[in-house]
Structure formats: structure tokens, C-alpha cells
Amino acid sequence: ENCADGKRYVPVELLDVAGLVPGAHEGRGLGNQFLDELTNADVILHVVDASGGTDAEGEPVEVGDHDPVEDLQFVEEEMDLWLASIVERNWESVERASRSPDFDIDEELTEMLTGVGATELDVARTLRAVEYPEDPIQWTDEHREMLAGEIRARSKPIVVVANKADVAPPENLQALKERNEATIPVTADGELALRRAAEAGAVDYDPGDPDFEVVAEVSDQQREGLQRIREVMAEHGGTGVQEALDTAVYDVLDHLTVYPVQDETGWTDGQGTVLPDAFLLPDGSTPRDLAYAVHSDIGEGYLHAVDARDGMRISDEQELAEGDVIKVVSTAN
Known part of the structure; x- marks a missing residue:
């Protein structure tokens, strides 16, 4: 059920993957499985024990004994090293391509990194943000690692889920937010208890x-x-x-969320269901983009x-807005 008390919940696909341990990019633990599964991720929700009660190996310790910021750092580093290894393995092909008069480093890197979820725009913005030798043969490991870090930050953004906020020292939550602005204090136990109580x-x-x-x-x-x-929720x-x-x-x-309908007067589909579908589209999407999404x-x-x-009737080039209800007229309707 996607509607409750007048609220519309839009389904998203979540993939629960095994946690990382230091050395994951070298295959330690379930690192290869985790990192390979990142290729299809648009965004990463990194669940951290904000209380400091779990160490880097996932073992319980006294609350406050472990610095949760270290968890953020090593996950980012492992992801960067994983991407850097992919770049390194494929760099020889970039060097060969650079001998062609038609060589375009944006195109070569986009082709290389599409498989890990990076877009042409990610590559273009990264190359504008970093300094690098014009000749790929002159690139060093440092250049490739810098490239990997920038690509990771753009193609795999991270939201920090600061769990156990109900017992976390305030300084831990503050440190996490200083490291990553997209840090959300969370009490998963509280949410679970409320879900069960509501049921x-x-x-x-x-x-x-x-x-x-x-x-x-x-x-x-x-x-x-x-x-x-309730006290934690109030805070x-x-x-x-x-x-x-x-x-x-x-x-x-x-x-943004957009609702396509067949009947623009009743906001229904052919079966009379009100607002039956909801699509999440990138900001800047047009009616034609919505049509293809359907x-x-x-x-x-x-x-x-x-x-x-x-x-x-709206312009084909008009950018859609959050909550728009749109009827798409198509020869395929």
C-alpha cells in the first residue's frame, strides 16, 4: 500500500549489502561482493553506529570507544581504491587511444567508467575539477587515484545514516555532520518499535x-x-x-515526483484508480522524459x-515540477 492518511509513499529499490572492512578492495571479507554491487547504485546510505559502540571490524565495544568518523573515512577510501584499480587496469587502452588524432579523454573515460555507474556528465565535471597532464602516458598513480576519488564522490554520493542517535554522544553526531552534511540522526529501533505498535x-x-x-x-x-x-523524535x-x-x-x-494519469479530470487510470502511478525523475525532466519513463x-x-x-497543454520543453499531475498524449495510448 503506497498511500496512508493522505500521504503518498513512492517505492524505491534498496539493496542491502554486506558491510565493508579495511582492505575490502583487496578482497578482504565480503569486500568484492560489496564493491561490485555498488555499480548499480545511484546513492549510498551508509549506516553508521553513531554511538561509537561498534568498532571497524563490526565488533561491539563500549559506547563512545570508537570514532564513527573513521567508519566514513575507510569506506570512502575503500571505494576510491576500488575505482582506482579499475582505472589502472584499463589505463593502457586509454594510452593507446591517445595516439589517435581524434582522441577525446572525456569519451575514453566515459566508456571506461559507464560500467560502474558514472555518466558522461560525471566525467566531464570531474575533469574540469582536477588538474592532470594532457598526455595520458604522463599520468601517475596519484592522478588516477585523484580521478577515482572525484568520480566516486559524483557518481556514488553518500548519505550518512547516523543510527543509535538515541544513545550517541552529541559530539559524535556533530563530527559526522562536519564530515558529511548529508548526515541524518536515526533511531532504527525507535522506528521499528513504532511500526510494530502501529500494526x-x-x-x-x-x-x-x-x-x-x-x-x-x-x-x-x-x-x-x-x-x-518521543523524546528522541522531538530532538x-x-x-x-x-x-x-x-x-x-x-x-x-x-x-522529483510526477504523477502520470490517463484521465486529466479525475486523475485516474483506466480502472478508476486515483493517481495510480508515481515516477521519480531527475530535476529538469520534461513531459517527453516522463513519457519515456512510463x-x-x-x-x-x-x-x-x-x-x-x-x-x-504544456510545452514539450517545460521542466516538470514536484507533484505535477500530467496526462501524456501518445499514439501508443
Whole structure:
């Protein structure tokens, strides 16, 4: 169910992968599996024990004994070294291509890095941001590692999910935010407890709500537990779980939600379902982009689009906005 109490939840695909340990790029632990699975990721939600109660090997320690910033650093370093190894393995082909008068380093690097999720724009922006020798033969390991780091930061942005915020020392949360602005304090245990309580009919709570309401009799112990969760939510604006997802999709990836409909007056599909579909599109997308997102045949047969809010036809080049409800007219409809 994607709707609850007037809120529309848009599904996203999450891939839960094994955690990294130092040396993962060399195959230590489940490193190769983790890093290979990164190739299809648009954004990474790095779940960190913000309390400092888990060390780099994943072993429990006393709260505050481990610096969670180190977890961010080594994951970034492992990802950078993984990408650098890919660049290194393929660099000889770049050197050979550079002998051609038609050589274009942007094209060569894009072809090399497409397989790990980097786009042509990622490569172009990276090359503008770093200094490098014009001749690829003169590139050093340092140049390639610098390239890998910039590509990783652009193609695999990270949202830090600072879990156990309910017991984390405030200085840990502050240090994580200083390292990465996209750091969200989270209490996963609190979210799970509220989900279960809501399913049992004990509380009224929807994911992302800043608070909840107790709507049934609960024991004194349960009431105390719920009160502790409420205090954490009051401090951080919620449990943080939904906020972390929203930050990843809407802020870091800069996407927006658009609703295609067949009937622009009733906002329904052929079965009468209101707003049956929701698509996440990059900011700057046009009606034609939406048509292709719905189906390639719809895109190929695209004729025009109608803004369902006012019934007016809109320009093919108009950039869509968050929450737009659009009827796409296509020969494939």
C-alpha cells in the first residue's frame, strides 16, 4: 500500500549489502561482493553506529570507544581504491587511444567508467575539477587515484545514516555532520518499535511523522519506552528513517515526483484508480522524459502533454515540477 492518511509513499529499490572492512578492495571479507554491487547504485546510505559502540571490524565495544568518523573515512577510501584499480587496469587502452588524432579523454573515460555507474556528465565535471597532464602516458598513480576519488564522490554520493542517535554522544553526531552534511540522526529501533505498535493498533503513526499518538491501552513499561522514543523524535524531528530516504532521493539525487494519469479530470487510470502511478525523475525532466519513463512506446509515440491541474497543454520543453499531475498524449495510448 503506497498511500496512508493522505500521504503518498513512492517505492524505491534498496539493496542491502554486506558491510565493508579495511582492505575490502583487496578482497578482504565480503569486500568484492560489496564493491561490485555498488555499480548499480545511484546513492549510498551508509549506516553508521553513531554511538561509537561498534568498532571497524563490526565488533561491539563500549559506547563512545570508537570514532564513527573513521567508519566514513575507510569506506570512502575503500571505494576510491576500488575505482582506482579499475582505472589502472584499463589505463593502457586509454594510452593507446591517445595516439589517435581524434582522441577525446572525456569519451575514453566515459566508456571506461559507464560500467560502474558514472555518466558522461560525471566525467566531464570531474575533469574540469582536477588538474592532470594532457598526455595520458604522463599520468601517475596519484592522478588516477585523484580521478577515482572525484568520480566516486559524483557518481556514488553518500548519505550518512547516523543510527543509535538515541544513545550517541552529541559530539559524535556533530563530527559526522562536519564530515558529511548529508548526515541524518536515526533511531532504527525507535522506528521499528513504532511500526510494530502501529500494526498492533496501539499508536497512530506513519513513517516520517515527527510524533505519534497512543490510541490504545499500553502497559507502564510500554508507555515508558514510547516516551523515550518521543523524546528522541522531538530532538531530531522524527526517527530519521524516512528523512534519510527523502534526503537521498530529493536532496542528494535532486529528483522529483510526477504523477502520470490517463484521465486529466479525475486523475485516474483506466480502472478508476486515483493517481495510480508515481515516477521519480531527475530535476529538469520534461513531459517527453516522463513519457519515456512510463514506457518506451509511449515515449516514441509522444504527441503532447496536459497539466491535469488546469487542463492546459504544456510545452514539450517545460521542466516538470514536484507533484505535477500530467496526462501524456501518445499514439501508443
